[in-house]
Amino acid sequence: MQTTIKKQVTIALCTSLLALGTFSCNKDLLDPIPETAFSDQVVFDTPARVDLQVNNMYAYVKTGSFLGGRYQVYSDVRANDFINRTSNAVTALSVWNHTLTETSANDVLSVWGAGYAAINQINVFLRGLEANTAKYVTPVFAADYTTKNVPNYVGEARTLRALCYYAMLQLYARPYVDGNGSKPGLPLRLQAETNAENNNLARSTVAEVYTQILADLDAAEKILPLNYSSAESNVTRAHRNTAIALKTRVYLSMGRYEDVIKEADKIVPKTAPFVAASGVAHALNPSIAAVFASPQVTTESILSFPFTAQNTPGTQNQLAYYFSPGPIGNGEYGLNPTGILANPAWAATDARRTNFVKVVGTESFMQKYSTGSPYTDKAPVIRYAEVLLSLAEARFRTAGPADVQALALLNAVRTRSNPTGAYAAFANTAAAVEAVLLERRIEFLAEGIRNIDIMRLNATIPGKGTVSAVEPTNPLYVWPIPSSELQTNNLMTRN
Secondary structure: HHHHHHHHHHHHHHHHHHHOOOOOOOOOOOOOHHHHHHHHHHHHHOHHHHHHHHHHHHHHOOOOOOOOHHHHHHHHHHHOOOOEEOOOOOOHHHHOOOOOOOOOOOHHHHHHHHHHHHHHHHHHHHHHHHHHHHHHHOOOOOOHHHHHHHHHHHHHHHHHHHHHHHHHHHOOOOOOOOOOOOOOOEEOOOOOOOOOOOOOOOOOEHHHHHHHHHHHHHHHHOOOOOOOHHOOOOOOOOOHHHHHHHHHHHHHHOOOOHHHHHOOOOOOOOOOOOOOOOOOOOOOOOOHHHHOOOOOOOOOOOEEEEEEEOOOOOOOOOOOHHOOOOOHHHHHHHHEEOHHHHHOOOOOHHHHHOEEEEEOOOEEEOOOOEEEOOOOOOOEEEEEEHHHHHHHHHHHHHHHHOHHHHHHHHHHHHHHHOOOOOOOOOOOHHHHHHHHHHHHHHHHOOOOOHHHHHHHOOOOOEEEEOOOOOOOOOOHHHOOOHHHHHHEEEOOOOO
């Protein structure tokens, strides 16, 4: 694993310098100089170069093979709301029909490699940022650079690292509820690696990885900016409310519902209209269609990864390519006619159906992403609607079905798109929670949330078509550890 990362770090540093016109990226120039020394000498010399490294961290995380597209696809097509139409081995067929192996290159190996490459790039940046502190002085750097810019960058880095580890846990490890986090998790790599010396690293437990995730997010919350000067940056860069929102997701996955409430209360008022009172003024947009209309910049979007015509997710990674029919996408996956599409709770007049479900002949598609080639839709990570529904679920589970705020939160999301669909009351907690889970399934269709909800509850992955359901006891329930890691890490164990 680390040999691959070494090459990627080298390329990243070289690319940054190319943007500055320093020299051509030539293997002869790179090999004689250790990457860490090269980074210390050049990359942190000016504010502009540091900014390039910050951008580079985001670039690694939002790569199309990871959180820029494929991760969201994999998380949705594992379940039963989509039907594979093309039998294309490259575009998640093995994820969809649960035939993954340790050598599956397009998913098992690719996500692992991209995830750890991003984590290492973040670790390299954090080490370099700290090692070069003496350089951050006037006149090259602003007088407040070490008290303002540096903490902000550290906060962004730790938020992104937490996000990477959380995402990978949902595929390669058992749910937290299975053994209270005692099952094998991931190798917890927190050092900057530029060679293969530290390849061998045992898996930390699921609980230990979650502890690190929360440590990163707690630290980030304290040092991230409240907001940025542009609406675009408030959507595409981590700020204080980003860390808080991600913590609600993490605690929900751990079943720590009181902590979900504690975190959500920081950004969700007790009563409607539920507009965040500090930091970015997050709120439900009146129109769900507007949330996904170009340029996808609203206060509902807490974090999304952007793309441009010059910076695309890459071939067969684009969300529209998978989910939208032609001529916009390739229609790799259509909506399962017996999945959520057939659920009577998703009304025919619901705005999420009338705006996003595209019928072509006898088939239905989810056209939430609609820019078409060169595919510049933002890849969603977390929206305010998710925080509201997570808080609603946590309150129902802790305070019972009569909780007034929980009902109001659930109905706020539901009636935004289905004005006549408000729930009046629930007979019991189970019914209330089931309503929230159903709403999450509708609201976040094709956004990569479905697998998260299945895994955190240790629930069966439903079958579809000729593909059988996968019980939590089935070895196929979590992805196999990739052969590339098993071959290079002598302390690694199989799932």
